[in-house]
Amino acid sequence: MNPCDRWRNGIAEYALGSPAEPGLAEHLAKCLACSAALAKMQSAARAMDDGIRQMAAAEPDANDAARIVAQVRSQAEQARWWQPPGRTVAAAFAVVIFLAASLGVMWRVHSQRENAEVALSMATRISSWKSPTQELLRSPYESVLSGTPRLGEGFYQLDASGLKRKNSAAPAKEMQKQ
């Protein structure tokens, strides 16, 4: 290993402007190779720093500020024309949603009412419907059977002439009608 290698990093740091490591000055005083390396690095560092500064050395045109302001205004106007403010868009959107929701609710209520009316009408028709044979099959004792006899009392008494009302007049009238 070259004994000067241990100073390589210190020389680079020194060339970049850092303080010298302890002992570096003494080494440089007696080592021509390291002194030459330091001179080369310092020259390179100067060229590098000059080059870096030049990277942004271009200047904008003198009228740039006025041009920028004018263009920003023009762009802002265009953007305003093409893109309505966010609040307006949001409000319009809310109105559309509200109208759609209202129409939906109204349609639903209307259709429910219609269905209910149809169902009621059908139920009425079904309940009032009578078959043609219903009258023929009707029992003469319906009114008797729908009543309730008193305790210990019978409704009818059978004799040779047929069925006769014993205690109640109403069933007898029914029978007479029959």
Added chain:
Amino acid sequence: MGDEAQSAVEFEQRVRECHRLVFHVAYAVLSDRADAEEVVQDAFFRAYRKLSGLREPQKFRSWVARMGYRLALNRRRTAMRSLRRDSSWQEMSAGAHGNVESIVAQREVQRRLREEIDRLPKKLRMVVILSAVEELDTRDIAGVLRIPEGTVRSRLHLARKSLLKAFTDEPL
């Protein structure tokens, strides 16, 4: 004067104060005058639209510089226009020396410097590029990159050391 007119006047004043800085930041990233001008325009347009959202108006300068920096990076990334770089900055710097040899030598140094900077890791590269802008000190660069000042210093030192190594490994 109405609020709108007042804010327009303020904005114009801010453009006058900061457009040079934003141009330098964009130019340092892009090395192309036309691209840099477009970035400046775009940055100020965005700043104008978002001005009401800026919570600390005194930070407008670093805010718009950062915007310009981000836009320039995006442009550089997508368009790769660095391939056709403007050399006006080279001519400007070389013109001062006045002889053909020094112009050629300086152009060569700057071409190599750009190449070496492009080879640096991104974090180091961006610090070097922003350090080229004379209006930006360490604190400003920290603000633009949103990193601590100490990190800016250490990255800049590392970047310069890497560049120095690259330059001195071959004869200049």
